[in-house]
Amino acid sequence: MGRTTKFAAAAAASILVLTGCGSNSDDGDSGNGGGGGGDGSGSDVKVGLAYDVGGRGDQSFNDSAAAGLDQAIEEYGVESSESEAEDGEAETAREERLRTFAEAGFDPIVAVGFAYSSAVGVVAAEYPEVHFAIIDDSANELDNVSNLVFAEEQGSFLVGAAAALKSETGTVGFVGGVETPLIQKFEAGYVAGAEAVNPDIEVDVTYLTQVPDFSGFADPARGKTAAQGMFDGGADIVYHAAGGSGGGVFEAAAESDNLAIGVDSDQYNTADPSVQDVIFTSMLKNVDVAVYTFLTEFVENDGEVEPGTTTYDLSVDGVGYSTANEALIGEFETQLDEFKQQIIDGEITVPDAP
Amino acid sequence: MNVRLTKFLLGLGAPLLALALAFGITSLVLIAAGDPVGEVWSTLISWPEQRNQVNIINNAMVLFFSALAVSIGFRMNLFNIGVDGQYRVAVFAAAVVAGEAWLPGYLNTALAIVAAMVAGALWAGFAGLLKATRGVSEVIATIMLNFIATSLVAFLLAKLAVREQGSNIIGTKLIPEGSRIGGFSIGDAPAQVYGFIVFSVLAGLAYWFVLNKTRFGFDLRATGASSTAAVASGVSVKRMTILTMMASGAIAGLVGLPILFGSAYNYGSTFQSGLGFAGIAIALLGRNHPVGIALGALLFAYLDEQSNPLQILVGVSPDIVAITQGVIVLTVVVSYEIVRRYGVKLEQRRVAAELEAMRTTSKQTEEVAR
Numbered sequence: 245m246g247r248t249t250k251f252a253a254a255a256a257a258s259i260l261v262l263t264g265c266g267s268n269s270d271d272g273d274s275g276n277g278g279g280g281g282g283d284g285s286g287s288d289v290k291v292g293l294a295y296d297v298g299g300r301g302d303q304s305f306n307d308s309a310a311a312g313l314d315q316a317i318e319e320y321g322v323e324s325s326e327s328e329a330e331d332g333e334a335e336t337a338r339e340e341r342l343r344t345f346a347e348a349g350f351d352p353i354v355a356v357g358f359a360y361s362s363a364v365g366v367v368a369a370e371y372p373e374v375h376f377a378i379i380d381d382s383a384n385e386l387d388n389v390s391n392l393v394f395a396e397e398q399g400s401f402l403v404g405a406a407a408a409l410k411s412e413t414g415t416v417g418f419v420g421g422v423e424t425p426l427i428q429k430f431e432a433g434y435v436a437g438a439e440a441v442n443p444d445i446e447v448d449v450t451y452l453t454q455v456p457d458f459s460g461f462a463d464p465a466r467g468k469t470a471a472q473g474m475f476d477g478g479a480d481i482v483y484h485a486a487g488g489s490g491g492g493v494f495e496a497a498a499e500s501d502n503l504a505i506g507v508d509s510d511q512y513n514t515a516d517p518s519v520q521d522v523i524f525t526s527m528l529k530n531v532d533v534a535v536y537t538f539l540t541e542f543v544e545n546d547g548e549v550e551p552g553t554t555t556y557d558l559s560v561d562g563v564g565y566s567t568a569n570e571a572l573i574g575e576f577e578t579q580l581d582e583f584k585q586q587i588i589d590g591e592i593t594v595p596d597a598p
Numbered sequence: 599m600n601v602r603l604t605k606f607l608l609g610l611g612a613p614l615l616a617l618a619l620a621f622g623i624t625s626l627v628l629i630a631a632g633d634p635v636g637e638v639w640s641t642l643i644s645w646p647e648q649r650n651q652v653n654i655i656n657n658a659m660v661l662f663f664s665a666l667a668v669s670i671g672f673r674m675n676l677f678n679i680g681v682d683g684q685y686r687v688a689v690f691a692a693a694v695v696a697g698e699a700w701l702p703g704y705l706n707t708a709l710a711i712v713a714a715m716v717a718g719a720l721w722a723g724f725a726g727l728l729k730a731t732r733g734v735s736e737v738i739a740t741i742m743l744n745f746i747a748t749s750l751v752a753f754l755l756a757k758l759a760v761r762e763q764g765s766n767i768i769g770t771k772l773i774p775e776g777s778r779i780g781g782f783s784i785g786d787a788p789a790q791v792y793g794f795i796v797f798s799v800l801a802g803l804a805y806w807f808v809l810n811k812t813r814f815g816f817d818l819r820a821t822g823a824s825s826t827a828a829v830a831s832g833v834s835v836k837r838m839t840i841l842t843m844m845a846s847g848a849i850a851g852l853v854g855l856p857i858l859f860g861s862a863y864n865y866g867s868t869f870q871s872g873l874g875f876a877g878i879a880i881a882l883l884g885r886n887h888p889v890g891i892a893l894g895a896l897l898f899a900y901l902d903e904q905s906n907p908l909q910i911l912v913g914v915s916p917d918i919v920a921i922t923q924g925v926i927v928l929t930v931v932v933s934y935e936i937v938r939r940y941g942v943k944l945e946q947r948r949v950a951a952e953l954e955a956m957r958t959t960s961k962q963t964e965e966v967a968r
Contacts (some may be wrong), residue, residue: 273703292910299916328916329911332871335862336653336789337902343649358766358869370788383765423756424867426766453769454752455867471937 253574259372289322289543292345293399296357297458298535299328304487304508305531309356309379312535315532322545324349331458338363347373352542354535356424364389375549377538380426380533382553392534395434397596398587399527399563403505404437405583406525406565415446417474419467419493421460423451430485430596448474452489461487468492475500481524494519512568525573526566533562559588608941615933618854620926627921633914641912642904649787650903656791657899659798659856662892664720664877666805667850669886672821673809674842680725680740682848682874683747688718689854694758694866697771706777706858714851721747722847723840730836736843779859792860801849802888818842880926
């Protein structure tokens with residue numbers, strides 16, 4: 245097994261190298277053509293996507309944004325370029341990332357993550373003719389900035405209710421990646437949802453790291469330890485809002501024969517097959533929908549988009565819960581959909597801070 | 599050959615060798631990754647635009663303090679890995695003091711700078727004290743203090759923070775406008791070079807003066823060269839350990855201040871982090887000399903700045919950019935060592951040849967005398 249894996253890896257590596265060499269000159273040519281810009285064939289929309297730390301391939305937040313862009317590329321043939329943030333980088337580096345896009349003629353520019361908040365404010369003011377979108381932040385009120393935010397507390401309410409319905413011990417857990425106001429929204433909704441079903445339920449809450457240490461979003465080992473502690477303490481379902489650390493939560497659930505709840509994307513479909521069965525449901529935060537909708541509006545209205553804040557909530561399926569694990573979640577769907585309707589109708593107001 | 603000329607050529611040889619090696623290895627990495635080599639190099643070595651020049655200078659300023667702090671320790675064989683924690687505690691202290699604005703205008707700024715240096719010095723002083731009294735390795739102590747610093751600052755930030763409407767970022771109170779340090783522009787670039795650059799220059803000069811022209815500096819270097827010899831000549835190694843760590847921490851306290859007073863105006867969840875570790879690499883690059891450190895800091899800031907154009911305009915992955923930086927640091931360290939050894943060998947050969955010549959001449963004179 246070990247040997248074949250190694251051989252496969254070596255073969256794959258050499259193929260990568262060879263194809264790399266082969267496509268080298270092509271890349272150079274197309275790069276030169278694209279770099280000059282302006283003489284666009286096909287769609288003349290050039291989208292710049294600035295990722296948060298982790299970038300494309302993080303199986304979570306950034307990947308979801310990338311999926312929205314990919315869909316727009318397929319649908320409208322827009323051109324695109326991407327760039328990702330480094331952990332703990334300078335504010336000027338974020339500004340410069342957006343500025344480099346703007347200088348190279350990219351319009352619109354999508355900034356993924358609240359860390360870009362002040363950078364978008366600065367650069368959008370410098371380039372008033374370029375359109376910006378920022379995800380998870382609504383602090384900017386410029387005419388060329390669209391704020392795309394989500395009602396994470398509403399989706400979390402539903403998975404909280406699901407956890408309370410399923411729990412046999414009367415104790416459930418929440419593992420947050422980094423203690424920021426954003427992740428506290430997940431916590432608040434989850435606790436409210438669980439208590440709506442069972443007022444006596446006990447909810448264990450823990451956060452892996454504190455700002456400005458953002459490693460809690462990419463530390464599976466720590467996620468596993470935190471979840472293990474909760475399972476040992478009597479919890480039988482743990483919800484994580486911890487990005488890449490969630491893998492550890494799933495492992496801990498699988499090893500102790502308990503359940504876990506995923507976040508952002510439908511993790512039942514993306515997680516490792518060995519832990520798939522323990523993923524009871526996932527809180528869906530459809531960043532891809534937001535990115536795609538923004539780009540669609542931009543392309544179809546010839547570059548005119550509504551500035552200001554758009555909230556993606558339950559009513560537009562911006563957030564939700566996954567029913568991929570039919571065997572486990574199936575029996576609760578009617579009850580959960582009732583809660584969903586009540587939230588949409590305004591009969592239930594979900595708190596967004598603990 | 600003329601000894602001076604040899605020395606000059608050797609001095610020039612090291613950086614040239616480093617550049618050639620870095621160029622070669624990075625090109626190989628690029629080819630292996632399938633990236634357009636020519637375009638990468640033309641982007642990488644293109645002269646930065648004015649706005650990029652501003653960013654490079656500002657970033658270098660911050661890295662300069664970090665490397666200077668590390669190198670003070672290096673001169674005494676103390677490995678201060680804790681600059682990261684020290685500057686975090688310090689910049690937080692400064693942000694709170696300046697944000698509360700107990701004093702008006704620049705008095706407030708001065709108080710905040712002093713608070714930062716004291717906080718940094720005390721935080722590093724713990725490690726020095728542990729080393730001097732209990733023999734705890736400063737490497738272990740400073741790493742542990744880094745963790746404590748991160749958690750402590752996060753805890754205090756959560757207590758004191760204010761949050762802007764609609765934003766997910768939390769931070770300390772904004773510094774009042776009268777206490778901010780203005781900058782100067784290069785051309786019509788949107789950002790300004792931090793006025794804090796004055797303090798960088800002063801810190802560099804002070805570093806050189808204290809280490810080379812004062813009793814304290816002599817004691818420090820002597821202890822670094824040989825602690826037993828230093829003890830024999832009456833230097834208190836314990837006292838020097840604590841003082842050096844505190845001096846290193848005080849400089850570390852300045853690391854975040856250019857950003858704090860020049861652009862961020864508060865300390866919050868997105869304040870730049872990880873500056874302490876870059877300082878170690880730059881101190882090595884600059885060979886613990888302020889001018890060398892300044893050049894090293896500029897090089898690092900320059901490479902950081904080119905990361906965005908490389909990703910956006912050429913389509914290179916950011917990991918390749920990070921690899922390039924690593925390769926440059928490695929090749930510089932390696933090539934300095936190669937050139938140093940070659941220099942030593944040349945020296946040995948020259949001395950051997952001179953000795954040989956002396957022996958033959960003395961033999962001849964002996965023979966003549968007979």
